[in-house]
Amino acid sequence: MKTNLLKRFSKYLSYATTSDENSTTYPSTNSQLVFGDFLVKELKEIGMQDVQKDEFGYVTATLPSNCNKKDIPTIGFIAHIDTAPDMPGIAAPRIIENYDGKDIVLDKESSTILTLEDFPELENYKGETLLTTDGKHLLGADDKAGIAEIICAMEYLIQHPEIKHGTLKVAFTPDEEIGKGVIHFDVAKFGCNFAYTMDGGAPGELEYENFNAASAIINVQGRNIHPGYAKNKMINAQLIAMEFNALLPEAEKPQYTEGYEGFFLLVKMEGTVENASLTYIIRDHDKEKFEYKKETIGKIASFLNSKYGENRVTYTVKDQYYNMREKIEPVMHIISLAEKAMLEAGVKPLIMPIRGGTDGANLSFKGLPCPNIFAGGHNFHGKYEYVSLQAMEKATNVILNIARLAAE
Secondary structure, three states: OHHHHHHHHHHHHOOOOEOOOOOOOOOOOHHHHHHHHHHHHHHHHHOOEEEEEOOOOOEEEEEOOOOOOOOOOOEEEEEEOOEOOOOOOOOOOEEEOOOOOOOEEEEOOOOEEEOOOOOHHHHHHOOOOEEEOOOOOOOOHHHHHHHHHHHHHHHHHHHOOOOOOOOEEEEEEOOHHHOOOOOOOOHHHHOOOEEEEEEEOOOOEEEOOOOEEEEEEEEEEOEOOOHHHOOOOOEOHHHHHHHHHHHOOOOOOHHHOOOOOOEEEEEEEEEOOOEEEEEEEEEEOOHHHHHHHHHHHHHHHHHHHHHHOOOOEEEEEEEEEOOOHHHHHHHOHHHHHHHHHHHHOOOOOEEOOOOOOOHHHHHHHOOOOOOEEEOOEEOOOOOOOEEEHHHHHHHHHHHHHHHHHHOO
């Protein structure tokens, strides 16, 4: 199976599928549609049924039940097509067989090194086959590892009909990385009782809690006056923007938080004396704390307006997704099923909150309970990304076990 996983994964990485948060189309980039066409071809070749790509770029397929037992749930497995816009995503993976447990030089020219000091979890993969970046691009394990695992699992079930399973469905979605992955997804048409996204990190990760998420855009209107004559006249929008950021809680920044702790992240800032803008993402698992964080944005804006003049600072806060926990807790048997599947695959379940979001969060609120399972990768969204081939094989086996156990 490892050979098949490596072959598929490497092929998928040759497709540039970076999403674009500034695009007005859906999906946001045409390259995702091109890759979707390739996945349609692959799914048909392995023998999946009802394979299609709709107008929004969603690729779906069905593996019919092969047993007569009634009341077997229809289960979905989901991964996303796009890669993060943080860095370019086309590069052949570097393959390190029988990893020796030492630092890995990714790019000599830029002295980009995957070190044990910075990334101690590397020790867990000594002796395994690692797939890393070239030090200049994303690897794309987020989430092409998930796609490879799902397709390899479906192919294995088709080739081994002695493994009994109910109806299984797969879906590959665009634009997950920019928070738009399932806005057009037809849950009723997909027709599953529940599903799993294969979009987590290290082996064992099983997640049914995620951040509540919002974005905030702060605009500051200044007054530009020739600096030689600026006294009591100039209002520097950039300085007010800096003051706004300084008034946010210092301890509630990503670099100081972990576990269930939320944060404000300044993701973009632009400005001149005349105009300045700040773009934030706001995250918290706790709904009350999440609401308080959004209120904090308004309070700071009001304070600065009282100091510098009415409407000097304006803002827009927009909710993006919510914590799926409230939708999963009534159906915790789907978590128990995944736990058992992991244990039978030789993987210790690690139930933890997602310090991020997945398509599963929005799908859960659309009526499809959808926790998240590990895909095996580390250091997503950057040049230090890597994945173990053995971890991908474990994820594939978890999918196989879920299918089999649900039919027993």
